[in-house]
Amino acid sequence: MNNKIQIAVLVFTASVVTSGCVSTGEFEKMQTAKNNEINVLQQQMADVERENATLEQQKEALEQQNSATQQQVGSLEQQKAALLEASQQRQQQYDALVQGLSKEVENGQLQVRQYQNMLAVDLAEQIFFSSGRATLKVGGKDVLAKVGEALKGYDNKIIRVVGHTDNVRLAKSLRNTFPTNWELSVARATNVVRYLQEVGIPPERMIASGRGEYDPVDTNDTRQGRQNNRRIEIMLIDKSLESEMTK
Numbered sequence: 001m002n003n004k005i006q007i008a009v010l011v012f013t014a015s016v017v018t019s020g021c022v023s024t025g026e027f028e029k030m031q032t033a034k035n036n037e038i039n040v041l042q043q044q045m046a047d048v049e050r051e052n053a054t055l056e057q058q059k060e061a062l063e064q065q066n067s068a069t070q071q072q073v074g075s076l077e078q079q080k081a082a083l084l085e086a087s088q089q090r091q092q093q094y095d096a097l098v099q100g101l102s103k104e105v106e107n108g109q110l111q112v113r114q115y116q117n118m119l120a121v122d123l124a125e126q127i128f129f130s131s132g133r134a135t136l137k138v139g140g141k142d143v144l145a146k147v148g149e150a151l152k153g154y155d156n157k158i159i160r161v162v163g164h165t166d167n168v169r170l171a172k173s174l175r176n177t178f179p180t181n182w183e184l185s186v187a188r189a190t191n192v193v194r195y196l197q198e199v200g201i202p203p204e205r206m207i208a209s210g211r212g213e214y215d216p217v218d219t220n221d222t223r224q225g226r227q228n229n230r231r232i233e234i235m236l237i238d239k240s241l242e243s244e245m246t247k
Contacts, residue, residue: 086117093154093236094119100150109143118237119157121147123192125164125230132174134187136195144192147234148199157236159196160207163189164233166226167213185210192232 094114101121104110111122128140136144151159163185170178178184186209193208218225 090114090117090119096153097121097150101146104143104146110147118235120236121234123147123232123234124227125188125232126227128192128232129188132170132178132184134178134184134191136191141195144195145199148196148201151196151234151236152200154236155205156239157205158207158239159201159205160209160235160237161189161192161196162215162233162235163187163192163210163212164215164217164229164231165213166216166229167220168226180212182210182212182214185212188232192234 091114094112097119098105098112101110101112105112109124109127113120113122123140123143127143128136130137151157165181165185167181170181170184178187189208189210193203193206196206197203213220213229216225216229217231218228220226220229
């Protein structure tokens, strides 16, 4: 393009000179003016080319950004679908557990709860243990066997059994066996785990622990509150969250 402009100017100026229409001074002025026009056009063309290059870079960057955004959207959609599926599965597991233990729930022997990524069965302490004791009652064993049957189908769960007490000190006659409520809560949880093993729950799926009086769900200032705090909590936790149980 530049060569064509220069050739056209040369042809024009040559024709002017040969025709004798202008003086040498006028010709030089005309030639200078045309050269200036050529320089302006060349600069404009360069500016356009730089602008085009910039726009191409911006276009490429936007395309990359759009591709990354689409990938993020796809990933979020997958996560959303997985969370929805997990939520539905937990709800189905909760409903099945409640249904399987409906009689015991109605009788107030236990309570089934669902929260976060866990299911929990709270056992009323007075049904399973005598005051200050860790030995399972016969009636408690019957209920616990029913609980064990309900838990057998949850192969993808870790079963954590936690003992809880109120804050009343044990009688002096019991302190040689259980110096504090903490030891009592651990012993109760351990005996529950051992019995669940007897009814067919694999021991490698279970963990026994005790919190003593340090995780109350009610006040210890009333008889009913203390009774609510004395409980055995059986938690069903996804194996993928096993590390969270140590926190």
